[in-house]
Amino acid sequence: MVDENLNLLVPNEEYLKAGIHIGTKFKTKYMKDFIYKTRPDGLSVLNIEEIDKRIRILVKLLTRYEPSDIVVVSRRENGWKGVKKLAEMIGVKFFAGRYPPGLLTNTQLKDFVEAKILFITDPWPDRNAINDALKIGIPVIALCDTNNAANNIDYVVPCNNKGKKSLGLIFFLLTQGLMEAKGLHNKGQAFPFTVDDFTAE
Amino acid sequence: MVDENLNLLVPNEEYLKAGIHIGTKFKTKYMKDFIYKTRPDGLSVLNIEEIDKRIRILVKLLTRYEPSDIVVVSRRENGWKGVKKLAEMIGVKFFAGRYPPGLLTNTQLKDFVEAKILFITDPWPDRNAINDALKIGIPVIALCDTNNAANNIDYVVPCNNKGKKSLGLIFFLLTQGLMEAKGLHNKGQAFPFTVDDFTAE
Numbered sequence: 001m002v003d004e005n006l007n008l009l010v011p012n013e014e015y016l017k018a019g020i021h022i023g024t025k026f027k028t029k030y031m032k033d034f035i036y037k038t039r040p041d042g043l044s045v046l047n048i049e050e051i052d053k054r055i056r057i058l059v060k061l062l063t064r065y066e067p068s069d070i071v072v073v074s075r076r077e078n079g080w081k082g083v084k085k086l087a088e089m090i091g092v093k094f095f096a097g098r099y100p101p102g103l104l105t106n107t108q109l110k111d112f113v114e115a116k117i118l119f120i121t122d123p124w125p126d127r128n129a130i131n132d133a134l135k136i137g138i139p140v141i142a143l144c145d146t147n148n149a150a151n152n153i154d155y156v157v158p159c160n161n162k163g164k165k166s167l168g169l170i171f172f173l174l175t176q177g178l179m180e181a182k183g184l185h186n187k188g189q190a191f192p193f194t195v196d197d198f199t200a201e
Numbered sequence: 202m203v204d205e206n207l208n209l210l211v212p213n214e215e216y217l218k219a220g221i222h223i224g225t226k227f228k229t230k231y232m233k234d235f236i237y238k239t240r241p242d243g244l245s246v247l248n249i250e251e252i253d254k255r256i257r258i259l260v261k262l263l264t265r266y267e268p269s270d271i272v273v274v275s276r277r278e279n280g281w282k283g284v285k286k287l288a289e290m291i292g293v294k295f296f297a298g299r300y301p302p303g304l305l306t307n308t309q310l311k312d313f314v315e316a317k318i319l320f321i322t323d324p325w326p327d328r329n330a331i332n333d334a335l336k337i338g339i340p341v342i343a344l345c346d347t348n349n350a351a352n353n354i355d356y357v358v359p360c361n362n363k364g365k366k367s368l369g370l371i372f373f374l375l376t377q378g379l380m381e382a383k384g385l386h387n388k389g390q391a392f393p394f395t396v397d398d399f400t401a402e
Contacts, residue, residue, distance in 0.1 A: 030234070033352060057340050057355055060317075064265035116261075139258050151234060154258055155355060 008052045009173050018169040018195070021046040022160050023146030030150035034158035044146040046158050054157045055170065058141060059177030061155065062119065067091035069116035073099050075125035078164045082171025082198040083121070090178050092119075095129070104132040117141065122161045123148050143170065168199025209253045210374050219370040219396070222247045223361050224347030231351035235359035245347040247359050255358045256371065259342060260378030262356065263320065268292035270317035274300050276326035279365045283372025283399040284322070291379050293320075296330070305333040318342065323362045324349050344371065369400025 008015070015021060023044030027035060036047040062070060070092040074083045080096040087094040093113055095103075104115050118133040119141045120126035126142075130152055133140045139154040143161040150156050160166035172195045179185035185192075209216070216222060224245030228236060237248040263271060271293040275284045281297040288295040294314055296304075305316050319334040320342045321327035327343075331353055334341045340355040344362040351357050361367035373396045380386035386393075 033231070053338070056338050060338075060340060061262075137254070137257050137261075139261060 006049065008048070009055060009177075010169070012048060014169070015048050015051070018160075018165040019163050020051055020159050020166045020169055021048050022163070022166075024162075026147040028147060028149055030156075031144060031146045031148060031158060034156075035146060046146065046160070051157070051159050054155075055173050056177070058155070058157050059174060059181060061141065062117070062174075062178060063181040065117050068093065069114075070119060071095070071104065071113055071115040071117070071129075072119045073126045073129040074121035075099060076121050076162065076167075078162065078200045079121040079167045079171070081200045082167050082175075085193070085198050086171050086175045086178075089175050089184070090182070099126060099129045101128045102132065104129070104138075105135045121167070123150065123153060143167075164200040165195075168195050172198040207250065209249070210256060210378075211370070213249060215370070216249050216252070219361075219366040220364050221252055221360050221367045221370055222249050223364070223367075225363075227348040229348060229350055231357075232345060232347045232349060232359065235357075236347060247347065247361070252358070252360050255356075256374050257378070259320075259356070259358050260375060260382060262342065263318070263375075263379060264382040266318050269294065270315075271320060272296070272305065272314060272316040272318070272330075273320045274327045274330040275322035276300060277322055277363065277368075279363065279401045280322040280368045280372070282401045283368050283376075286394070286399050287372050287376045287379075290376050290385070291383070300327060300330045302329045303333065305330070305339075306336045322368065324351065324354060344368075365401040366396075369396050373399040 023046050025042040027044055034046050034050055035044045037045050039045060067090045072083050072092050072094040074080060074096050083094050083096045102109055103111060103113055115138060117139050118129055120129055121143050123142050130140055141155040142153045143159050144150050144156045145161045159170060176191055180187055224247050226243040228245055235247050235251055236245045238246050240246060268291050273284050273293050273295040275281060275297050284295050284297045303310055304312060304314055316339060318340050319330055321330055322344050324343050331341055342356040343354045344360050345351050345357045346362045360371060377392055381388055
């Protein structure tokens with residue numbers, strides 16, 4: 001249980017409503033430590049405090065990079081709206097949809113991208129991007145659900161990386177955090193976007 | 202086994218001689234995936250390719266920070282010479298010896314340090330530093346041996362974090378990598394230090 005007085009990025013209720021903590025019935029050994037319990041219906045429940053903490057660290061890590069050196073990938077359609085909004089506000093490069101293998105490694109490709117860090121929505125559908133990142137030796141950050149293999153991932157953000165609401169909330173919090181860190185938004189003022197702006201229809 | 206043709210930071214033989222891959226007889230669940238095999242005498246053997254890869258990523262992560270924002274901690278004496286040489290060449294802040302609790306959190310302390318990232322030699326002796334980092338929400342990078350609990354560590358560099366030679370080689374490679382990344386050393390030229398300069402007597 002999350003301590004009610006805990007200082008989270010959004011009220012615990014918001015996390016619960018978005019289902020950010022609802023994993024799958026399948027659990028990999030890599031994700032065991034992030035799991036808080038298993039529900040009677042077999043679904044895993046992720047630890048919300050740890051999710052919150054890791055979204056904060058994610059913001060801090062990405063803040064260190066020039067946006068143009070960051071590549072964000074989401075093959076999964078539920079991530080597209082959030083990824084695109086993040087890119088629009090922060091200026092990161094992104095691939096929403098099929099990631100063309102070799103994009104980060106093959107300088108001959110017309111679309112070749114020089115990246116210093118990769119951020120992906122799911123290690124399985126986005127595995128081509130991971131392979132490219134491994135070849136050039138850049139850090140890989142990934143949203144990982146309970147069913148993901150997290151070997152080859154340098155920093156894991158545990159979460160429901162499948163649902164629209166969960167992905168929307170994550171990209172909302174990430175964009176908000178990066179805008180604050182970069183001075184594009186003042187913490188004291190109302191944030192000009194809602195989670196809906198990041199959430200697939 | 203390491204592929205002989207693999208491109209490592211130093212020849213595989215150097216890693217073996219330093220015992221960088223020799224773990225303990227005790228294995229935590231956190232470190233299992235980094236273990237390549239168990240020797241007949243019960244000692245764990247870490248995967249050298251993964252160690253090499255993670256030292257490279259460590260360099261890349263630390264390169265993103267101003268040296269004065271990086272705090273390096275080693276309670277273990279075998280790490281002191283390496284930590285001090287790293288600090289001398291790169292300008293990171295460091296504590297070789299007892300870490301005073303509250304140093305990163307208590308602005309009232311005369312020695313208060315504002316850190317943006319923490320790098321420690323061993324999660325157990327350096328646990329006070331981890332607790333401070335957790336309180337202020339900065340990333341923690343740690344050298345972790347097979348007996349370490351790596352919860353609360355954001356980035357693990359698996360290695361023998363106890364032996365003189367192993368720690369010497371790690372701080373040598375880290376300093377070399379950071380000096381190259383910062384343009385303080387040209388890759389083509391002879392590096393002006395040897396591993397001995399980082400290795401406890």
